Amino acid sequence: MNPNSEPGTLNPELDHDTPMTSTYIQVLVLEALIIAALWVFGRAFA
Amino acid sequence: MRPLDWLVVVAYVGWIIIDGLRRSKGTDKVDGYLLANRSLPWWAVGLSVMATQMSAVTIVGTTGLAYSTGLRFIQNYFPLPLAMVILSLTVVPFFTRARVYTAYEYLERRFDVRVRSLASFLFLIGRAASLGVTLAAPSVVMSVILGWSLPVTVLVICIPMIAYTTIGGVQAVAWTDVKQMFIVVFGMSAAVVILLYGILQHVGFGQALNLAGATGRLKAVDFSFNLSETYTFWSAMLGGTFLMLSYFGCDQSQVQRYLTAKSIDEARQSLMMSAWVKIPLQLLILTTGVLVFVFYLFNTPPMLFNRVYDAQVAAGPRAAEYAGLQQEFDAEAAARGRAATSVDRTAFLASDTRLKAIRAKALAVVKQASGDDSYNDVNYVFPTFITTVMPIGLVGLMIAAIFAAAMSASGGELNALATATVIDFYKRHFRKDATDGHYVFVSRLATFGWGLFACLVAMRAANQGSLIEVVNRYGSVVYGSLLGVFILAILTKRATARGAFWGTIAGMAAVLYVYNWVPWIAFLWHNLIGAVVVVVVGMAISYTQRPTSVGSN
Numbered sequence: 001m002n003p004n005s006e007p008g009t010l011n012p013e014l015d016h017d018t019p020m021t022s023t024y025i026q027v028l029v030l031e032a033l034i035i036a037a038l039w040v041f042g043r044a045f046a
Numbered sequence: 047m048r049p050l051d052w053l054v055v056v057a058y059v060g061w062i063i064i065d066g067l068r069r070s071k072g073t074d075k076v077d078g079y080l081l082a083n084r085s086l087p088w089w090a091v092g093l094s095v096m097a098t099q100m101s102a103v104t105i106v107g108t109t110g111l112a113y114s115t116g117l118r119f120i121q122n123y124f125p126l127p128l129a130m131v132i133l134s135l136t137v138v139p140f141f142t143r144a145r146v147y148t149a150y151e152y153l154e155r156r157f158d159v160r161v162r163s164l165a166s167f168l169f170l171i172g173r174a175a176s177l178g179v180t181l182a183a184p185s186v187v188m189s190v191i192l193g194w195s196l197p198v199t200v201l202v203i204c205i206p207m208i209a210y211t212t213i214g215g216v217q218a219v220a221w222t223d224v225k226q227m228f229i230v231v232f233g234m235s236a237a238v239v240i241l242l243y244g245i246l247q248h249v250g251f252g253q254a255l256n257l258a259g260a261t262g263r264l265k266a267v268d269f270s271f272n273l274s275e276t277y278t279f280w281s282a283m284l285g286g287t288f289l290m291l292s293y294f295g296c297d298q299s300q301v302q303r304y305l306t307a308k309s310i311d312e313a314r315q316s317l318m319m320s321a322w323v324k325i326p327l328q329l330l331i332l333t334t335g336v337l338v339f340v341f342y343l344f345n346t347p348p349m350l351f352n353r354v355y356d357a358q359v360a361a362g363p364r365a366a367e368y369a370g371l372q373q374e375f376d377a378e379a380a381a382r383g384r385a386a387t388s389v390d391r392t393a394f395l396a397s398d399t400r401l402k403a404i405r406a407k408a409l410a411v412v413k414q415a416s417g418d419d420s421y422n423d424v425n426y427v428f429p430t431f432i433t434t435v436m437p438i439g440l441v442g443l444m445i446a447a448i449f450a451a452a453m454s455a456s457g458g459e460l461n462a463l464a465t466a467t468v469i470d471f472y473k474r475h476f477r478k479d480a481t482d483g484h485y486v487f488v489s490r491l492a493t494f495g496w497g498l499f500a501c502l503v504a505m506r507a508a509n510q511g512s513l514i515e516v517v518n519r520y521g522s523v524v525y526g527s528l529l530g531v532f533i534l535a536i537l538t539k540r541a542t543a544r545g546a547f548w549g550t551i552a553g554m555a556a557v558l559y560v561y562n563w564v565p566w567i568a569f570l571w572h573n574l575i576g577a578v579v580v581v582v583v584g585m586a587i588s589y590t591q592r593p594t595s596v597g598s599n
Contacts, residue, residue, distance in 0.1 A: 016309040017139055024131045027321045031127040034325055038266040045259025
């Protein structure tokens, strides 16, 4: 390994960085819905 | 296990090994061997991230846990989507832009070499210990099926895994993980179908849910705030979030997965895959365990699923007592089945309680007769179901899935251990200017060495309660401190190298103190305690020093 080189330095695609805010919100909303559904499910069959 | 099942197992494991070895092309350079030349697509990285976490421990241990306690373990995964979002916003672009091989390299740039080495060392000891447990799970399965000794079983699983990981590097690991995920999901879905078919012969679906619910097994969410309760909503969202952030953000076995992605975008998408899929996938596995419980309401279960000491107990002085318990158990299991079928909730619960008491007595007899205080049967529940109930062909497929899960998850961890050893210690402290070929050779040696070490740990770990909990317990000793030092590095400008170093030592000391002397605090809280102590002590020490510019202290 060349000690002066860094992994991936030559790949210009590597730093592609697109905001994913809507995906993050969707993920968190789904998680909240799953937790709520599990809580209701647990109480319904307790 | 019939010949067709063995054929499926041998064919699948053989395919995994041969394909893993085939992936060794392009691994003659360090970038290729350790990072797959940063060329993997997001879906392959995403599946690899999940597969590295979802090992054979998950299949064997989680189903056993759900059989005994129900769905509540799912709470452990509640913080995962939030953690994935936080990591996508913070460490993913951070590590990718830093062009690092290991997460700990960054700590030297931010602090100094002592902090980097300490963090990497913590990762090595924590991960090496849990790797042994990851390997122990399928060894347990094979011990049940074949009556092999544990050391022989461990070696049968370890040798192929060490071979393809040593030769093929991270590419072999990642593509093996992809295959594993498909086979595990297919196998677990098949198990659910077979369980439902068996249950619906006796009761309707709604009644099956009522029976599981009556025993508390469908109570997935517990909002009580109790530090001594292992799985509650609050221990998960507070302690568990720290565990997830630390595991996916500071553990090289996970960081290395997304460092192989083509870009920051693809690395993020790979983590989002876990955010979407992980909770439903764990629910599938836990539901399987609960359905196994319901199935055995109508089919007499073994009194104890772990039969390893049967002969010893039968030949010992308490043989008559054990045989009496067996008769009592069989009669009570039949009574419970009748109560379940006739929808007599009170009689069913009373009978279930009596059965538990008989099982507890039997467990005590076996422990006393065998002299094995750590004897348990949690991890034997699902393997017993597979081998005694599932149809020919599917038995082989499920066993192959467990084998493959063990090999691919362990392979990822082995690969990460070797990377940290070579990049953070060998290259940093011993040979800074060697050739690529030399570092690849040393990486292969390190992979092989860690593989042997893991085999030895696996032989010790097989009888330590539910294996999935053992893995998390080991991890929780170091993960909080690791997260704490990364919080100091990434989120504060005022923290100094001395503060980070001694803060990390203090965090470890605090967690070890709690682990040994305050055992009533559930292990998920150890992550929170470790991280908070590192940050508080680290900042306090930092404020006793003059401020220095980031990267120069």
